[in-house]
Amino acid sequence: MYLEHLNLVVNDLEETLTFYRAAFPYWEVRGEGTQSWYGTPRRWIHFGDDQQYLTFNDNGSGENRALHTNDLGLAHFAYVTQNLDAVIRRLLSAGFDIAKDGSQDEYRKNVYFLDPNGFEIEFVQYLSDIPQERNQYA
Structure with missing residues (x-):
């Protein structure tokens, strides 16, 4: 699974695509269309x-949850990369700033960005293939 x-x-x-194309330069639009969602027309990609x-579905309304609170909702989602420095360079070049630095240790490094909608995305690079080193919870 x-x-x-x-x-x-x-x-x-x-x-939104500007951000994600910078993060994932080899991804592409697989499909797109339009629909009505509970009476609201929207385009999806x-x-x-x-x-x-x-x-991605457009015509969103309201604000995303405040990430510094314990409000219910998505905190962040994460992607593993083989080259964190390259991801950072692409996103900075596209005009997006680092939202917060991650924890740097000998087995991994990570960083967080906010997409244009306020979703926090973590990018992590593991520096070890050993699960006990990659997954330390101390």
């Missing part, structure tokens, strides 16, 4: 590769 996709409601599809993708 694996996670196939996340379905996110966003404000602006093009602005599946952005990813053959195994996984993100669904």
